[in-house]
Amino acid sequence: MLFIYNLGIQFYWIIITISQAFNIKAKTWLKGRKNLFQKIKQDVNSEKEHIWFHFASLGEFEQGRPVIEKIKSDYPDYPVVITFFSPSGYELRKNYSLADHVFYLPLDTKRNARQFVEIINPKLAIFTKYEYWYHFFTELDRRNIPLIVISAIFRKEQLFFKWYGSLHRSMLRKVSRLFVQDAASISMLENIGIMHATIGGDTRFDRVAANAEQPKDFQLVRSFCDSANIFVGGSTWPDDENLISKVIAQFENWKFIIAPHEIKPDKLKAFESLLPDKSYVRYSDLKNDGLSSANKMLRVLIIDNIGMLSSLYQYGQIAYIGGGFGVGIHNTLEAAAFGLPVIFGPNYKRFLEAKMLISEKAAFSIKNEEELLEVMTKLQDSEFRKGRGSAAKRLVSENTGATEAIFTYLNERVFN
Incomplete structure (x- = not known):
């Protein structure tokens, strides 16, 4: 078995070496x-x-x-x-x-x-x-x-x-x-x-609890949010963004902060193509234009950098975590620590914390547009929403x- 293991290690090296010609991650590796x-x-x-x-x-x-x-x-x-x-x-x-x-x-x-x-x-x-x-x-x-x-x-x-x-x-x-x-x-x-x-x-409970106690504050994001209800989409992929665009179209009294998993220009443009004209702004443009960009016509703030997401949930009322229509969902606990009910796609079974959130009725797994819109409709009730969010925050606290x-x-x- 050790021979096969060693062979596999060398084979991996060969594959990475070949892949570097067309794969930037392999080249960086x-x-x-x-x-x-x-x-x-x-x-x-x-x-x-x-x-x-x-x-x-x-x-x-x-x-x-x-x-x-x-x-x-x-x-x-x-x-x-x-x-x-x-x-x-x-x-x-x-x-x-x-x-x-x-x-x-x-x-x-x-x-x-x-x-x-x-x-x-x-x-x-x-x-x-x-x-x-x-x-x-x-x-x-x-x-x-x-x-x-x-x-x-x-x-x-x-x-x-x-x-x-x-x-x-x-x-x-x-x-x-x-x-x-x-x-x-x-x-x-x-x-x-x-x-x-x-x-x-899981030490992540300790990490997210500490982060929720002292999150970074982003003045421009706070200005964008104003007094609106905020839907935060974290680490979203194209399948997630396609569904979220339907929510954006139907729930006009909400604002949306979306932090895509990939921030390559073509990926951002693909998401923006799903949105109504003049309804969105990239964080880098908001920063360049100043607070004047945060006007009432802008409903979607697209985060086009890395490193902000874990603190963005402080501005939200609902969180959607991406990856559930691909290899698996991303970090649900960061949002739960801020007391947000969490929504994600169907591929969550390998993630114990997601199953715990589902069990406590603090999270919702959806398979399609219809189910997502149904969950969003339920979460319009502020008391119901706060109850699910409180359950999420309690779960984090109890597992530190x-x-x-x-x-x-x-x-x-x-x-x-």
Whole structure:
């Protein structure tokens, strides 16, 4: 199985190399790893012990962020190294102020793992949710370096639970402690002999709760909103935007803030083509024109940059989260933390927090235009809307504390 794994790693490298000719993300992925070890050796003092955080991408970073913040608060003498697998995480967080070093993760080979771990000299390694890399885990285990996985969640279709998943099961045995999100994950792990898992919850609840307490304020957005009811569309894709355009047409007494997942010019123009003339404005144009642009004719504010969304929900009464007609919904908890009822498409079953929101009647899953308009009609009742929003906010509040659970373990087992 290890031979197949190694072959798969090399095959992935070949595919990425070929893809760079026509895929900008693949090109960025390769460019970021060019002369990577030379850069790491220049930047890192190997004589110091570091705390190493690894994230697949931006979403996982946000899950791990509360733990980084507490590490820097409680143990400021340990420099923090962050690695990302994906360019979408690295490019947006390469200048993160609480990290002493941010790098791409080298390809998972035995040689790379040994070289990387030797250079950064970790006191502790923390991986988040889905990231399992055989050679890095093996090298950490060989050196007796504590490795924890936080906010993990497991499903029966994963390789760990297949008859041919022995290699992946061996990765789990190299982890010092698995902090999982739910009891179902504990049960599945115990069935394959993994007994060192603890229900620690999801650190995203801590992150979004903290964000809702101190969101960034955007004066131009506030001016656009004025006193209207606001529908916030977060991380929307074309299928979502097509449906939202129907809502915009029918609910003329609402204003809309839409933050598309992709902000390429052609994607923005495609969405704008669905909207009535002179009804919309891009945030960059609103900024350039000043507050005078926020007149009553403008009903749709299109956010054409990255980094604002998590604070935009403070201006809303209803949130629509994109991705549910594709690979899966994006972050529902950011909106829920502000007390907004949440709407999303049908592909949400892999997301525990979405199922929790549905269970608490704080969220609505829709399959088509008719269902979306029906939900919007129900949410016109302010008392009903506030009740669903209160349920969303309560769910977030009741599920905070994952960071503290992790640190109880770290204080006893790592930093004692």
